[in-house]
Amino acid sequence: MFCKSWLLVSLLILLNVLLLYFTATTLERRKWRKVARKLGNYHVAYPQNYRFILDQPEKCEQQKPFVVVIVPVAPENFEARNAIRITWGSEKLVRDRVVLVLFLLGSRSGNETLQEKLQNESQQYQDLLQSNFQDSYRNLTIKTMVMMEWLSRKCQQASYAVKVDADVLLNMNNLIKMLVNLKKLQHNYITGLVMFGNTVLRDPSSKFYVPHDVYPKSRYPPYPLGMCYIFSMDLPEKILQISMHIRPIFIEDAYLGMCLKRLGITPKKPPNIGQFVVRPPPQFNRCYYSKLIAILTESVTQLISFWMDIHSSSKPC
Numbered sequence: 001m002f003c004k005s006w007l008l009v010s011l012l013i014l015l016n017v018l019l020l021y022f023t024a025t026t027l028e029r030r031k032w033r034k035v036a037r038k039l040g041n042y043h044v045a046y047p048q049n050y051r052f053i054l055d056q057p058e059k060c061e062q063q064k065p066f067v068v069v070i071v072p073v074a075p076e077n078f079e080a081r082n083a084i085r086i087t088w089g090s091e092k093l094v095r096d097r098v099v100l101v102l103f104l105l106g107s108r109s110g111n112e113t114l115q116e117k118l119q120n121e122s123q124q125y126q127d128l129l130q131s132n133f134q135d136s137y138r139n140l141t142i143k144t145m146v147m148m149e150w151l152s153r154k155c156q157q158a159s160y161a162v163k164v165d166a167d168v169l170l171n172m173n174n175l176i177k178m179l180v181n182l183k184k185l186q187h188n189y190i191t192g193l194v195m196f197g198n199t200v201l202r203d204p205s206s207k208f209y210v211p212h213d214v215y216p217k218s219r220y221p222p223y224p225l226g227m228c229y230i231f232s233m234d235l236p237e238k239i240l241q242i243s244m245h246i247r248p249i250f251i252e253d254a255y256l257g258m259c260l261k262r263l264g265i266t267p268k269k270p271p272n273i274g275q276f277v278v279r280p281p282p283q284f285n286r287c288y289y290s291k292l293i294a295i296l297t298e299s300v301t302q303l304i305s306f307w308m309d310i311h312s313s314s315k316p317c
């Protein structure tokens with residue numbers, strides 16, 4: 001009798017333990033599935049049929065720029081666009097070469113007020129390109145690809161194009177000098193701060209985590225950092241063509257590297273790597289900005305570009 005109930009109790013305990021174990025693992029699995037769903041979408045949707053709702057279709061035809069500079073920016077980031085318009089983006093003729101600066105936006109569906117503001121801004125400055133895909137950090141690759149579409153269809157007049165983030169300061173004078181010094185017009189040319197053999201991050205908590213089945217190799221092909229790259233105008237069409245055969249991942253510069261590799265094109269180191277500065281000297285903070293404008297107009301600074309978050313400093317000037 002005693003033996004029987006003892007057996008029953010231990011059986012019940014065992015059952016309980018098993019039940020707890022299985023509940024815990026299912027909960028754990030569910031949690032990770034949720035994380036994967038949330039982070040998921042390592043690929044982006046690029047069916048090549050997005051269209052431009054704000055466009056400057058005649059701009060290149062009219063101005064025949066030597067260089068066209070495209071700045072991807074979030075729709076609501078009016079501040080960054082205005083900062084660029086009154087600083088480095090205000091230069092239209094540099095060393096006798098025409099430069100054209102345009103902003104590239106995605107869409108925020110459902111915000112009519114924002115869209116109306118953008119329409120007004122576009123009318124006022126005529127420098128906005130807006131595509132109808134959903135603007136988000138995870139969709140940056142789509143932005144780069146619609147930029148390639150726009151360049152190849154609407155700006156064949158230009159010799160070179162530059163993609164530069166909105167928080168980078170571009171020294172136009174040094175840029176033009178660098179391109180003119182290349183002597184003959186380049187083909188299959190792309191330069192910037194080139195990463196050779198960057199490792200693919202496999203830590204799921206990383207912002208740039210890419211699972212093995214999305215990209216199996218341990219290193220990416222060479223690519224210029226997305227903050228600023230400069231390329232010859234024969235490339236956009238080639239990149240678009242090859243992209244149809246390579247499923248786009250959300251890391252836009254690494255994806256660009258994947259396309260270039262398939263094209264057999266290696267990004268070149270810039271003639272002067274010191275001109276691409278990721279961390280600016282400490283004096284280049286928000287308060288230094290006004291001084292910088294003066295330096296820029298005198299065109300004496302030795303920097304082509306560097307990170308500069310003009311809103312990062314909260315200290316009063």
Ligand SMILES: *[C@@H]1O[C@H](CO)[C@@H](O)[C@H](O)[C@H]1NC(C)=O
Pocket residue numbers: 076111113114
């Ligand atoms: C629409 O955009 C404006 C301007 O950026 C912003 O202030 C507002 O909060 C947005 N409204 C909605 C519903 O997201």
Ligand SMILES: *[C@@H]1O[C@H](CO)[C@@H](O)[C@H](O)[C@H]1NC(C)=O
Pocket residue numbers: 113116117120
């Ligand atoms: C856009 O411009 C029109 C005409 O100038 C103005 O009436 C309207 O308030 C502006 N819209 C926004 C959202 O700023």
Ligand SMILES: *[C@@H]1O[C@H](CO)[C@@H](O)[C@H](O)[C@H]1NC(C)=O
Pocket residue numbers: 041045132133134135136138139142
């Ligand atoms: C990216 O854009 C597509 C097309 O507009 C949209 O369906 C998708 O939800 C967007 N993804 C993200 C993460 O914003």
